[in-house]
Each structure stands twice: as structure tokens, then as C-alpha cells.
Amino acid sequence: MNGLYDEIRIALYRVWNRRWLALAVAWGICLLGWLVVALIPNTYASEAKLFVGQQAMLSTSMIDDRNDQRQQMDQIQQTLLSADNLEKVIRATKLGDNISSDREMATKIVSLRENIEVKSDQPNVFNITVKQSGAGRSDGEAAALARDIAQKIIDIFQEENIAGGAGRTSQALRFLDQQLADRQKELQDAEQKRVAFETQNLGLLPGAGSASQQLLSARAELSQIDSQLASAQSSLAALNGQLAGTPAMLSTPNPSGGGSQISQLQGQLASARARGWTDSHPDVIALKEQIASLRASGAGESGGGSFKTPNPAYSSLQSMQAERAATVSALRARKSALEADVSRLIGKQSAEPGVQAEYERISQDYDVLKQQYDKLLAERENMRLKGEVEEETDLTQFRVVNPPSMSRVPAAPNRPLLLAAVLVLGLAGGAGAAFALSQLRTSFPTAGSLEKASGLPVIGSISEMLTEAQRAARKRKLKLFFGGTGALAGVFLLLMMVEFIQRGTVA
Template sequence: MEELLTQIFGYLRGMWRFRWWGLAFTWLVGVIGGFIVYAMPDRYESTARIFVDTQSVLRPLMSGLAVQPNIDQQVAILSRTLITRPNVEKLITMADLDLRARTPQQREALIAGLTNGLQIRSTGRDNLFTLAYRDDHPEQAQRTVQALVSLFVESGLVGKQQDSSSARRFIDEQITNYEQKLAEAENRLKDFRLRNMALLGDGGRDYVSQIAEATTRLTDAELELKEAENSRNSIEHQLTAENPMLTPDSPNPASVPLPEIDGRIDTLKKTLDGLLLRYTNEHPDVVGTRRVIAELEAQKKKDIESMRGTAGSQPGVPNANPVFQQLKIALSEAEARAASLRARVAELNSRLAHLRSQAELLPKIEVEQTQLNRDYEIHKRNYESLVQRRESASMSVEMSAQGGITEFRVIDPPSLPTLPAAPNRLLLMPLAGLVALLAGGALTFLLAKLRPAFVDARGLREVTGLPVLGAVSMLPDPSGARAERRGLLAFGGGVASFAAAVGAMTLLLKWLQG
């Protein structure tokens, strides 16, 4: 620490030797700096404030129906990307700045100056932005900020429209592609179903359902065939027991069976039993039912007598038994029905055998059908989703055009500055004085290094590396002390006058700025 202090004191003593040079250089740099600060051109700043309202009433109402992008993020990105070369060139035309640029070099310099000078400052919340620009002329600064405000609003609206148009165009292209894919998938599915209609069946029934249905129909047909054969056998048994010709001991007409009339009579008798459980014998329904039964029995008797008369009136033909004739007719009908059912059973057996013979093709067909259905469902789902998104995008465009999701409000219009915003001479003038002082100190340090001197024996010993036997001190006389004091006063006065000059210039500039 002691060595460091000794070294610092050594530097200061060396610099003290050239203090007048440093003071003169300080005055020179200070005068030049003051002149530069005073001669700096005034810069006028025009500002405007814009509020971007993104809290539209339509946003919560249209939630889930229309596409709602992150408006706050879009506005923030717009504020950071607005100052680009195309926008700056457009702004030059809007603000009539191109009159100041007559050559390509001047135009490039103007574009670079605007790019660096235009400012869009955000408060960080509430979407409040401040647009500012500085120019040598206040009217020009105001026109430039006005053009920047217009460009800011137009870029926000045009950007949203371009994004919506691009999104709709892309969605329309995708819908067209998926329409073709969906049509191709439908055609493949149609061709597959036509090729395998026998196994797939109609109505969407699968192979197992067809087998089960064919088996059920075969079982029902076999049961009906068995019933028909039993009925036929019963008629044959009755026919063998009946005498083809009438004999004196033939049954009375009432006992001769007529299937049609007997069935109606049996039905009416059952109905009559039900009516008697609820009504009396004098009830109109009971009386009417009994009358109809009596009419049917009379009709039966009349028919049997007619058949007997017809059989007996034929010459050379003995009286034929009508019951036998009826049984023969019933036997013929039973034989025909049994033959029809046998044909049906044979056909169902053939179909069932054909279905069972194609059982080995079933897994392959089912896999192919599953793949076709899956491709078709995927294309259909994507197509419907794209159509829904297109409608949502169209609704968003309409909502943005009519209701306005984002609204740009100019809170403070571009101002016409009356006082310069730069340079800050009240700050630059003291700063120039400080720089002049530092420059004077640097000059004395440089001269002390260029023309070094030894102020003590230790420094001499360190530089030469030789032992120093002693040092002779100088005794000051009264005249020398007075001269030294006058020098100190003069130097202090020079430094104080320099500080006073800097202060006076600062006060003068403040007075001039009003």
C-alpha cells in the first residue's frame, strides 16, 4: 500500500511540473467544447399516443364459433416490426420527405436516419404506445409522426385482412384436395361392395348375420315342411277311412266337415262364449252372434244337400260322397304346399352351403373393408373439419369487418413542438468542462512521462539500479516562497475562472432556452 501511494505521489509531482500546460490545454478544450455544444443544431421531437383496444364485446360472444387469434401478441409484434425498409419508404412518400432527397445517396441516408430515429415505445401494459420522431424542423417532425400513426393503423388492419385471406385460401385448397381424396375413397368402397355383394349382403349385414339368417330361415322352412307333411298324412288317413260313395248309414249333413264354414262357426262360438261372460242372453251382441251362427249352420246344411243333389243327378254316376271329394281337394292342396316347401328348403340349403364354402374369404374381405372404411372415415372427418374451419374463418372475417375486434384510438395526436428536445445543453456544457479538465490532466501526465524527473532518492535508485549515497535538499528563501504562493494563487485562479466560465455558460444557455 505504501509503495502504491508513493508511486501515485510521484506521478502527481511529475504532473505538477507541467500544470500550466495542462491549464492552458484545459482552457483550449473547454472553449472548443463550449463552441461545439452551442453550435449543435436543435432537434424537435413530435410525439403521439395510440391505444389499441383488444377487449371487444364480440370476443366472448363468438367464443367457440369464430377463430380468435391472440390480438395482444399480434399488436406487440406489429409495434416491433413496423419500422422496416418498405414501410419507411412508404412513410417518406406520405410525409413528403422525398423532397429533401434528390440523389440516391441522399435517399439512402434519409432511410437510414428515419430507421434509426423513429421510435415506438410501449408502456408494457394496456396496449398503449407512444410514437416519436426528432427532426431539425418541428413541422417536419409532426408530419412524420402523423404519417407513422397512419401507417401503424393501416398495417394492423391490412395485416389482419391478409392473414384472413391467406388462411381462407389455404383452407380452400385443402378442402379441394380432400374432396378428391374423399371421392376416390367412396369409389373404392363402392367397387369393393359391388364385388363382394354376396358376402356383404344388403343393409350393412355382415357374413355372420347372413349365416345366422339363412340358418333361421332354413329351420323355419323345415318346420313348415314337416307341418305340411303331417297335415297331408292326416288328410290321407281320413281319406282312406271315408267311403267315396254315399250309403244309407252315411253321416247326417251336420256332421259332414266343411273346413271354411266350420272354421267360421268355431270362431263365432268362441266369441259368443266370451260375450256370455260379460253380458246376458238378451244383449244385442249375443243375439247377433247367435243369429250369424245359425245362418252359417243353415248355409252348411244347404251346401251339403246341394253337393249330394249334384252328385245324384248325374246319369250313370252313383251318389258321390261330398266329404270324400273335399278331402281329395284338401289332399291335392297339401301335396302342392309340401312340394313348394321342399323346393324352398332345397334352395335355402344351397344358399347356406354356398355361404359356408366362402368362409375362408371372409377374413381377407373384412380386413380390406376395414381399411377402406378407415381411409374413408379419416378423409371424411378431415374434410368436415376443414369445412367447419372455413366457416369459422369466414365468420371471423365478417366479425372483424363489421364489429371490429381491434380498435385503434389516437389518445394524443402528433404534437407540434415549440422547444427543442435535443441537445440537452444544460447537461452537455458541464460535461464539456469536465472533459476539458480530464484532457488537461491527461496532457500533464503525458508530458511527465515524456520528460521524467526524479523527485527523491528512491526513484533514482530504482531507475538506475545504483546505490544512492545521499541527497542535498534545497532550503526555500522568502522570495522563492512568495513566488510559489503567487504561482499557486494564479493556478487556482485559472482553474476557478474556468469553472466559473463553465457555470456562466450553463446559466446563459438556460436563460436562452427560456
């Protein structure tokens, strides 16, 4: 805590040591700022309050009170701020004195529309606020012009009977018809855009036919094909092994020879192998033992010779091999096609999120336009029913609660606050400039700061000794400084006084 206090004390000392610089900077900032504030033109506002009531002659099932209030507010704003009515206001007031072309009139209409505000804080009560700048005219003229504009707006309000009647209803219906036509065209364009987008990106949109669904289906089928291909290749390999162990030709002995028994046994052995039996099968082992026994006894050597005949088992195995090889080739071709489809779908899937987001945006735009169209259609029907009743009954009550005022106090700018802000800014700027200069030209107001900066022990300090003449000179300078500071405050108070006097002179 003591360290913070010392830092604050040192900072204040550095600013005080360069107080003349601080005072000069403060004067410069304040004079410049006050000049800018003085050049800002005053803006005066005129306010008027109107009561526009309607008898509750329509049932709540036909017209909702809140919607009716909002519609009435919209109609008043649209009518009052229309170009025709604003042109009437301009020509009836001093705003139209120097207008010589349609372009100038259009510019003036836009400017006037921005300075008129119509709002409703309470049911059936409308506040009209008109603002006018004092640029190019005196404050009194600006205040009077704002009042005249507000009065002319009220006159138009009464003349055109915008609170009710056939004219207002007809104008509102025309406006709603135009809005409905515009919304219908936008709705048709949005529908065509959505249909075209769906047609263009048929495989990328959410649903059963999307790229993600197709990719899942292709991968599932590819997994099934891999399983079938492995099974078919295994079966083909086993069949090739059987075919390799089966003789293509059989030796057929003469009927008189004993070798016919061996030939029969060999045929049975080939048939067994064709059925998929292995050498470890009991029947295969028994056939081999019988053949070996006959050959050992010499029965196979007796007889009158033999001749070669095609082995039917070998032919059967060849047919089965061709069939299974064709199955393997077909499965491989299907696998290649599926792998190509998966690669293509992965590429499409990378674009799918963007397509889906764009489709959602297009659908959302269509839904918003559809809601707006339905809402306008309901409002038009509501207005038509209301107008039919208003044509036969007098529903409107109009009264000026508060006539247009002529303000003596400008609505903007808040000059006293700006003058005070400039003074505070000037004082802060002066102190900041003095402190910044002290950082550039370092001095040590205390022995502790010198010891801290140098890192060396300070044995002691010597107080400054002043002569009487030096003390007198310092007192004179101090008086001059306080005089300059007081003069700055005096100029501020003078400007505040002038501001309030000028407000009192606004007639």
C-alpha cells in the first residue's frame, strides 16, 4: 500500500513540476474542443399528441385488437410519410422556399422523412415528433419551423381522415395488393429455384437416395461380395486340387482279363474324389487297399491286353471347374464395379454437406416467403371486412391532445454536457502530456526513487535552499499558474452562461 502511495505521489510531483506544460495543453484542447462544440448547429424538436379512437363494433373473432392497433399504426406512418404528403408539407412551410427542381424536392423529402417520428406508447394515442436543424437559420427559426411542420402534418391527418374511412381502407388495400403481388412473384421464383436445385442435386439431397445412403448400401454389398468371392476362390482351389489328382484317361482291360476289377475300383476311386472325398476318407482308403491287393496278386497282369477310355469323373470335374471359375470372374468384376462406385460416392459425399446446407437455405427462404404471403393475405381480408363496416358506421374519433410545441431547449446537442466533457478532456490531456514528458526527461523527486533506479545506496539528500528573491519569484509564478487555471474555469462558466442565455432568447 505504501508503494502505491509513493508511486501516486511521485506521479503527481512530476505533473506538478511541469504544470505550465499541462496548463498550456489543457488550454489548447479546451479552446479547440469548445470551438467544435460551438460550430455544431442546434436541433429543435416539436412534439404533438393525437388521440385516434375506434368504437369496438367488430367482434374479436373478426379483428384482433393488437393486430388492429399495429395495422392502424402502420397505415398512419405510411400515409403521413408518403412522398405526396411530405411534398405538401414542404411547399406549405419555409422548407420549400429555395427549391427549384424535382431533384431538390426529392432530396428534401428524404431528409424530412428521416426527421419525422410517429410512435404509439398507449392504445389509440399517437406521438408525432418533428426535428429541425438550425443550420443556415437562427435557433428561433428552427424551433418555429419544427412546430409548423408538425402542425401541417396534423392538418393533413385531419383532411385525409387517415384514421378511418373508405379512402384509408382503399389505399391500404391497394398497398396490400401490391405487396401480395410482389410476394407471389417471389414465392414462385423461390419454388422454381427449389425444384431446379432438387433436380440438379438429386443424389446429394437428404433421403433414401442420398450419397450417404448409397455409400452405405454399396459398402454392405461390397462386404458381401468379398465373402462370396473368398468362398468361391476356396471352392475353386479345392476343385483344382481334385482335378490334378484325377486321371484324364482310364485303362480298360479286355473282359476276359482280371484287370477289369482294378479298372472298376479305379473308377470308383475317381468318383469318390470327384465328390470331394479326401485320401483320409475310410472308403477311399478301402478302395486303395483293394487295388493294391489285386495288383500284388498279379490279377491285374492276366488277360489279353487293355485300351484307354476317357475318365467320366475327370470330365465332370472339368465342367465344375469351368462353372466355378466363371463364378469367381463374375464376382471379381462385380467387386471392381462396386469399388469404383464407392470411390465415386465418397467424392460426392464430400460435396453433400454444402449441397444440403444450400438446400436448407433455399427451403427456409421459401418457407419465410410463404409465411409472409399468408400473413399479408390474412391482413388484406381483415382490412376488407373492416372497411365494409366503416363505410356504414362512423367509427372514428379524432382529437388533438397536445398541440405542436415550440421548444426553447434544443433537442441536440447537449451542449452543456459537451462543454464539460471538453474541459475534463483538456485537464486530463494536459496532465497526461506533463507526465509523458517527465517519463522522457527522468528526474528523481525522492532519494528512494534514485536508489531504486540506480541500484546503489543513497547516503543522504540535500534540501533546496532558496533566497528571498527566489521565493518571491516562485510565488508570482504560482499566482500566474492559478490565474491561468482560474481563467480556464472562467471561460467554461462563461460559455455555459452564454448557452443558457441563448436558450432564453429563443422566441
